Amino acid sequence: MRKLLLLLMILGLGFSACKKEDSVKSEPELVETIIIKGKQYDLNYIKRGLSIILNAPVDQIIYDSERHFFSLKGYVMEINPDNEIDDILKLKEAGYDF
DSSP: OHHHHHHHHHHHHHHHHSOOOOOSOOOOOOOOEEEETTEEEEHHHHHHHHHHHHTOOGGGEEEETTTTEEEETTSOOOBOHHHHHHHHHHHHHTTOOO
């Protein structure tokens, strides 16, 4: 009886130690885009640029797609991307990595 119990414990340990392969393929992440002055940009690219300009974390920058404005969480302000895109592009040209 003891040998049978020991055998079952070893088999259980052996099966639990095997790693299952993930058969579910991950969906490609959708890239949100925004059109500014007739040109299409990645929304995260604009948020990263604004985070440098505003000296704020990227996750604090919120985009309102209905009104086409950005805002900073906790502040009453509207940031028009049409007015900021030139500064964001200048930062990129100056070597800022975002």
